[in-house]
Amino acid sequence: MVAGQHQGYPVFQCAQSAGVILGELCMNKKKVKTPMRAVFLLRFLLLLGTVCVLAAVSSARVLAKEASASGKELYEKRCATCHGVSGRADTPIAKLLQTPPRNFSDPVDMARLTDDQMYQAIKEGRPGTAMPAWGPVLSELQIGDLMDHIRSLTAPRPPTLTVEQLSIEIGRRIYKRDCAECHGADGHADTNAAKVLRPLPTKFADPVAVARLDDGRMYSAIKLGRPGTSMGGWGGLLNPAEMIDVMRYVRTLEEPLPAEVTKSELDVLVGERIYRQNCVGCHGEKGDGKTELGRVLVPHPRNFTNATEMARLSPKEMAEDIAHGEPGTAMAPWNGILTPEDIRRVTLFIRRTFLPKP
Numbered sequence: 001m002v003a004g005q006h007q008g009y010p011v012f013q014c015a016q017s018a019g020v021i022l023g024e025l026c027m028n029k030k031k032v033k034t035p036m037r038a039v040f041l042l043r044f045l046l047l048l049g050t051v052c053v054l055a056a057v058s059s060a061r062v063l064a065k066e067a068s069a070s071g072k073e074l075y076e077k078r079c080a081t082c083h084g085v086s087g088r089a090d091t092p093i094a095k096l097l098q099t100p101p102r103n104f105s106d107p108v109d110m111a112r113l114t115d116d117q118m119y120q121a122i123k124e125g126r127p128g129t130a131m132p133a134w135g136p137v138l139s140e141l142q143i144g145d146l147m148d149h150i151r152s153l154t155a156p157r158p159p160t161l162t163v164e165q166l167s168i169e170i171g172r173r174i175y176k177r178d179c180a181e182c183h184g185a186d187g188h189a190d191t192n193a194a195k196v197l198r199p200l201p202t203k204f205a206d207p208v209a210v211a212r213l214d215d216g217r218m219y220s221a222i223k224l225g226r227p228g229t230s231m232g233g234w235g236g237l238l239n240p241a242e243m244i245d246v247m248r249y250v251r252t253l254e255e256p257l258p259a260e261v262t263k264s265e266l267d268v269l270v271g272e273r274i275y276r277q278n279c280v281g282c283h284g285e286k287g288d289g290k291t292e293l294g295r296v297l298v299p300h301p302r303n304f305t306n307a308t309e310m311a312r313l314s315p316k317e318m319a320e321d322i323a324h325g326e327p328g329t330a331m332a333p334w335n336g337i338l339t340p341e342d343i344r345r346v347t348l349f350i351r352r353t354f355l356p357k358p
Contacts, residue, residue: 071149074142079150082130087153099129104153108169111157112242118147164248171249174242182230187253197230204253208269212342218247271349274342282330287354297330304354315351319343 076085084091087104094101103109122143125133138146157166176185182197183189187204194201203209222243225233234243257266275283284291287304294301303309313321322343325333334343 070142071145071147071152074138074146075149078134078138079146087150097130101130104150105155107155107157108161108166108173110154111166112170112239112245114239115147117239118150119143122146167245168248168252170242171245171247174238174246175249178234178237179246187250199229201229201231204250205255207254207257208266208273210254211266211270212274212339214339214341215247217339218250219243222246267345268349268352270342271345271347272353274338274346275349278334278338279346287350299329301330304350305356307356310351310355315347318350319347322347 075083080091082091082094082097082101083089083104084094088106089101089103102113121131122138123133123135125131134143161169175183181191182194182201183204184191184194188206189201189203202213221231222238223233223235225231238246261269280291282291282294282297282301283289283304284294284301288306289301289303291301302313319340321331322338323333323335323340325331338346
């Protein structure tokens with residue numbers, strides 16, 4: 001009997017037998033008294049149900065055993081050369097490959113590998129790696145058997161490794177593989193690649209730089225990339241859980257602020273960076289608007305050092321001008337580029353730095 005013929009067969013036999021016996025009982029109503037027939041039918045059906053369940057369980061066990069044997073045989077024939085019989089990917093060939101094969105025995109490495117991703121990798125291969133497409137060779141059932149066997153190779157997560165620690169470790173591995181070349185292994189973005197990039201990659205170790213990087217902004221940058229920079233989108237390569245894993249690890253790279261820097265002073269430092277990045281071209285290093293570009297603009301950019309002009313502009317009005325722009329001037333709206341917190345910080349920097357001291 002070939003694989004698949006067991007499924008449902010005992011149950012079908014039970015149902016067929018029940019039909020025959022019930023038919024005979026119904027055809028012989030006169031020979032069997034009604035109460036006796038009812039009791040007999042009830043007992044018979046209970047017994048039949050038990051037999052059918054046991055037959056179904058037995059059939060399922062046979063199928064599972066066949067599938068397990070099939071998956072093991074396929075794995076040893078098609079996969080073990082690179083991934084190893086035990087799934088550790090420590091074979092001589094694996095050590096020669098530029099992109100190491102996945103270690104199926106590692107619970108950290110396997111934690112974020114969904115069934116869909118595994119299926120696609122087996123069926124279509126993984127471009128840029130030695131993993132070929134097995135779709136033309138294996139049937140859907142064989143791929144399923146193979147996936148089940150691969151899952152059986154994964155060791156359980158150590159009880160000492162918490163869910164949060166697991167997430168951070170997954171993020172560390174992804175960061176090392178995909179991010180460290182530009183951002184640096186320690187988050188200082190001082191690699192050879194980083195030195196030639198403009199703008200420079202974010203320094204995750206710098207608490208001033210990371211202060212602007214809230215979870216929403218970081219997730220968006222990882223998933224969609226940052227237009228105008230070398231940061232590409234990883235949404236097609238990492239699943240949402242993996243992107244969150246990376247975020248959690250990146251947070252561990254941030255160095256503490258110097259003890260003498262207060263929260264308010266941090267806001268001013270962040271505001272200064274925003275100003276130098278986005279405002280200095282028109283308003284100038286000194287905040288007086290006397291730049292090469294500022295001189296040709298009509299009207300001229302606001303002079304932040306003019307006490308009379310600034311006295312008429314409250315912090316709230318200034319924040320609104322930054323967010324929504326000033327019609328009839330070169331001042332464009334920054335809402336959507338700067339967050340409300342960014343605007344608050346750059347406003348704080350301008351007012352603390354350029355306003356004449358009383």
